[in-house]
Amino acid sequence: MSTPATQTPEVLRIVERCEALFEDLHFNAVKQWKAAAPGRKAIGYMPVYVPREIIHAAGMLPVGILGGGDQLEVIQGDAYYQSYICRIPRSTIELGLTGRLDSLDGMLFPSICDVIRNLSGVWQLLFKDKYVRYVDVPQNYQDSIGGKFYVEEMQHIRDDLGKLRGAPITDAELNASIVVYNENRRLIEELYAYRAAQPWQAPTSEVYLLLRAGMVLPVEEHNTLLREYLAAARAFERPRRDNARVVVNGSFCEQPPLALIKSVEMAGCYIVDDDFMLVTRWLQGEVPTDGDPLQELSKA
Numbered sequence: 001m002s003t004p005a006t007q008t009p010e011v012l013r014i015v016e017r018c019e020a021l022f023e024d025l026h027f028n029a030v031k032q033w034k035a036a037a038p039g040r041k042a043i044g045y046m047p048v049y050v051p052r053e054i055i056h057a058a059g060m061l062p063v064g065i066l067g068g069g070d071q072l073e074v075i076q077g078d079a080y081y082q083s084y085i086c087r088i089p090r091s092t093i094e095l096g097l098t099g100r101l102d103s104l105d106g107m108l109f110p111s112i113c114d115v116i117r118n119l120s121g122v123w124q125l126l127f128k129d130k131y132v133r134y135v136d137v138p139q140n141y142q143d144s145i146g147g148k149f150y151v152e153e154m155q156h157i158r159d160d161l162g163k164l165r166g167a168p169i170t171d172a173e174l175n176a177s178i179v180v181y182n183e184n185r186r187l188i189e190e191l192y193a194y195r196a197a198q199p200w201q202a203p204t205s206e207v208y209l210l211l212r213a214g215m216v217l218p219v220e221e222h223n224t225l226l227r228e229y230l231a232a233a234r235a236f237e238r239p240r241r242d243n244a245r246v247v248v249n250g251s252f253c254e255q256p257p258l259a260l261i262k263s264v265e266m267a268g269c270y271i272v273d274d275d276f277m278l279v280t281r282w283l284q285g286e287v288p289t290d291g292d293p294l295q296e297l298s299k300a
């Protein structure tokens with residue numbers, strides 16, 4: 001007796017494409033995007049969150065860097081951090097020192113911990129020809145104190161990237177970028193709600209790969225991919241099992257190996273919520289697109 005099909009060719013096509021992007025530690029998708037038009041620039045960023053709208057508004061490609069995962073042997077990176085330090089900074093250094101991040105014109109290091117702050121300094125020493133910025137965040141959430149500080153911080157990035165491209169970034173460009181990222185957030189929210197309601201239709205091993213694709217694809221292309229996946233997943237009923245519904249929490253910036261997600265699912269669990277890839281869901285709800293864009297991003 002044949003086993004029931006669990007994926008349509010369209011779902012399979014999308015997932016295989018995402019998996020190829022996920023496994024490519026040479027970031028060929030970024031190289032191809034840059035090669036498609038002269039003068040294009042790509043800016044990497046570490047987890048958990050940076051305002052990607054500013055990079056996009058500069059006409060640059062934001063590229064999420066999440067270390068080398070379980071596919072990269074860390075050799076040189078171990079010389080820069082103590083061996084008990086988490087893997088993401090050591091494997092990111094390994095990516096940099098082995099030339100895998102050469103397609104990036106700059107890197108943003110958000111203030112998530114001392115390790116990443118120190119990595120921004122290491123990066124400045126190692127890659128003197130690249131743009132590097134440590135992105136500080138406020139500890140105070142009042143608009144007049146922390147909000148003001150954060151707007152100024154974003155303004156620094158805006159000024160820097162404007163210089164890098166040779167023209168200031170306008171409010172209209174920023175608002176247009178907020179529009180496409182609002183759509184990205186809305187689609188991911190829809191995908192997460194769909195998975196929570198019918199996890200057999202959108203396994204987390206697929207959802208995770210879809211989110212990872214958003215780290216290297218232009219956001220417009222990622223939005224199309226998310227729409228295509230949702231349509232393809234809804235078009236076909238997959239077998240429903242009597243699995244346990246679980247929530248996986250606590251990964252923060254270090255990402256789980258894909259095999260771990262698959263193992264949890266194969267062990268009889270439906271992952272109905274997670275905190276992977278927080279950059280895609282850090283802001284909740286629509287960011288207004290008709291005001292001062294940095295003010296609106298700071299309040300979101």
Ligand code: SF4
Pocket residue numbers: 086087088089112113114115116252253254
């Ligand atoms: S926040 Fe991330 S980079 Fe920093 S110590 Fe934790 S796992 Fe490592």
